[in-house]
Amino acid sequence: MPWPTLHPRLADPDTLEGFRAAWWADRTLRIEHALAPGLADALVAFSAQRPFELYEKQEATRFLYWRQVHRFQGDLPPVVAQLQQLLQHDIPGFVSALTGTAHGIPPLEEAQFNLLRRGSYLDPHSDHLPTRLVGFVVGLTRANWPAAHGGHLRFLWPDKRTERTSWPPGFDTLDLLGFYPTMCWHDIPVLTEAHDRLTLNGWMSAVDADGTFRAHP
């Protein structure tokens, strides 16, 4: 099994081919039942046992959410070791197979759960940086709620206001967002009701044969 923390069917060539077609259609993709059976529940249970700290970015683009950081140091608890495997190896490996381009993440020192609670939001922003080619969101949110309550990931047109489409929170989902060649604007409107949106997020670069990370092929 090439990616032990992902669902085994993702390694099936026919399944992968189906995802590939969807990905190349507009370089966004949501995969349901993405993680190895039981892992999403284990991650939620693990994060629920620990406190989250408030993260408030009050610059031109403002973010307000809660986070929980787990450093990859020393003897890792089994769930944290799985987190490292998922983020550092398995998601980049899957995306490499999906896109046909080697993807990777520079060695991670930590993993971070992101939690949007009532009153949390992400202002319109682009994740387009030289070191980012594909972004991912692992959905760990069981609850569903209407978009009017906020907390849905919105894809925006370049005016950074008009919604192109939006995705509700997911559970056991892997969302992939391509940042090249199309610039991609997102936001998460403020959560007006008492819902919790839990995710793991990250970004991948392309990797050259010599191990150099770069965004653009």
Added chain:
Amino acid sequence: MRSPHLDAPEAQAALRDAFTAHGRVRVPRVLDDAEAARLLATLRDQAHPIDVAPDGTHQLWRHAWVPEAACDHRLCALGRWLWGDGRAWVEGLVGQSLRPDPSGTLVSDRFAKGAWFDPYDDGASPAVVAFQLHLAPSTWPASFGGHLELRDAAGTVHDTLAPAWNALDLFDVRSPGAWRRLPMIREHLAGYVVSGWYWAGPPR
């Protein structure tokens, strides 16, 4: 500090009648315009750290202070006015003797995206009059949030108050069921509201 137009007897009478009839009144242009502008600038410079209630009943960006007698900071001067000359003027409007909240505390809340508070019963406090001094340079539609809801115990909304520039809202909180709720602010907005309570003073 108070705007001169409020010294006119007819203006005071109109405000007094409104408070008596509705249990609340909004006093427009309460401060001298230049002083209101200076206060806004001071509040913009003042840190308003986020205050998240552990029980999830509010999230506010708030600065609290107790005005000091010898302090020349503009917020202390405002506080001394609200607890002193301003209070005496409010007594004339509400028709009863008042004294400052014994804690002496005033709070300033920034109209920040993500701020809200759930319904609470203002009538449950020993205060008799609540006040809110609005310093919002412009107002906005209710759909952006931040319009104060005046409710009853059953949750029925009887009125909403939009943020305003240089306006003082006075509320009679003696009747039970004076519930307030701040709907979630959904946009980045500008402005502050300074709040406090007057308690019943000695008989006049």
